[in-house]
Amino acid sequence: MSCYHRGNIVLKKDLLSLLDLQKDDYEQLFKRAIQLKERYAKGIMDRILMGKTLGLIFDKKSTRTRVAFETAMIQLGGHPIYMSTQDTQISRNEPAKDTARVLSRYIDCLAMRTFDHALVKEFAQSASIPVINALTDAFHPCQILSDIMTIVEKKGGYKNVKIAWVGDGNNVANSWINAAAVLGLQLSVACPDGYEIKQDILDNAFETTGKKDVILTNDPKDAVKDADVVYTDVWASMGDEDELSHRIKAFQGFQINKDLLSHAKTDVMVMHCLPAHRDEEISEQVLEDKNSVFWDQAENKRHMHKAILEALILKEK
Ligand code: CP
Ligand code: NVA
Numbered sequence: 001m002s003c004y005h006r007g008n009i010v011l012k013k014d015l016l017s018l019l020d021l022q023k024d025d026y027e028q029l030f031k032r033a034i035q036l037k038e039r040y041a042k043g044i045m046d047r048i049l050m051g052k053t054l055g056l057i058f059d060k061k062s063t064r065t066r067v068a069f070e071t072a073m074i075q076l077g078g079h080p081i082y083m084s085t086q087d088t089q090i091s092r093n094e095p096a097k098d099t100a101r102v103l104s105r106y107i108d109c110l111a112m113r114t115f116d117h118a119l120v121k122e123f124a125q126s127a128s129i130p131v132i133n134a135l136t137d138a139f140h141p142c143q144i145l146s147d148i149m150t151i152v153e154k155k156g157g158y159k160n161v162k163i164a165w166v167g168d169g170n171n172v173a174n175s176w177i178n179a180a181a182v183l184g185l186q187l188s189v190a191c192p193d194g195y196e197i198k199q200d201i202l203d204n205a206f207e208t209t210g211k212k213d214v215i216l217t218n219d220p221k222d223a224v225k226d227a228d229v230v231y232t233d234v235w236a237s238m239g240d241e242d243e244l245s246h247r248i249k250a251f252q253g254f255q256i257n258k259d260l261l262s263h264a265k266t267d268v269m270v271m272h273c274l275p276a277h278r279d280e281e282i283s284e285q286v287l288e289d290k291n292s293v294f295w296d297q298a299e300n301k302r303h304m305h306k307a308i309l310e311a312l313i314l315k316e317k
Helices: 023-041 064-075 096-103 117-126 141-155 171-183 199-209 220-224 241-250 294-314
Strands: 002-006 009-014 053-058 079-084 109-113 131-133 162-166 186-190 215-217 229-232 269-272
Touching: 009 294, 023 141, 023 171, 023 294, 053 064, 064 079, 064 109, 064 294, 096 117, 109 117, 109 294, 117 131, 131 141, 141 171, 141 229, 141 269, 141 294, 162 171, 162 220, 171 186, 171 199, 186 220, 215 220, 269 294
Parallel strands: 053 079, 053 109, 109 131, 162 186, 162 229, 186 215, 229 269
Antiparallel strands: 002 009
16 A cells, blocks of 8 residues: 655555555455455454445446445445535535545545546545545556456466456556556556557556566457456546547457457456446457356455455554
8 A cells, every 4th residue: 555654654545556555465455355255245244444434536427336335334334425526615626635634534534536646646645544546547446456356266366367458558457557567467458559558557567566577469369368367348438438439440359259259268257347338348248148257346346345445444554
């Protein structure tokens, strides 16, 4: 987790990008999320966040992330407060630094979903409580944490698992790059010409960790060759919708369908953060496969969010 210090004292931790975590932090989060999931399944109620409050400020739509954070907080004995930006004074131009300082006097943690990543950073710098990035145009760290948790559950770990990203070089892809850099994942990324991962994202990830194992290509067949996991996401993210018709042309050949998957391992696991656009980035047939893990992925967000909330709210040392 990234930490804010005054002298030698750690004031608080935030989760803004997956470069904020050390390898040990990832391992602890996977272990704890799986443990909390098992305990919940047995009916054990871990009320470890009793009396704590999570604020959620969302500028963009959400089904999974919002509900997973809210239910995670409730099941841990705490309370979520959802605030759409339109209903707060932010929409009347109250500065982020003022809102962040005020909310820090009421709540114990803030999850934010917005467009500009710089805004989440600004909140984190001014808040005295932990701030979680619940998706920005740049990153979606909580998503990839729960997705790797799903890989750990289904494949017994993430080492020696060949992961292929096929699609847009977007916020979710950027978070895969960050995770790959810290964990040393075997990651191949195929994006159409003009939609690749930005150079600054790659430089930042690999400068931080010193590793450079990721394969980058414009050919989806190259990326999925012998893959254990194939991952995709929408071709036009929130904010890019007006480019969709142009993107549909540019992304031809990048749909995850049975033909493309024939190049992967026979037991390939297909993943998608959802929401999915049927017969655009993924075929209806693949999406509706009875052995698919998409719904487990979605469920695991709740368990992973619990582990993140616990780590940030209770372990501020
Ligand atoms: N995967 C994901 O973040 O979904 P939502 O946009 O519904 O939160
Ligand atoms: N890349 C997508 C992810 C949605 C969960 C978007 O930003 O819209």
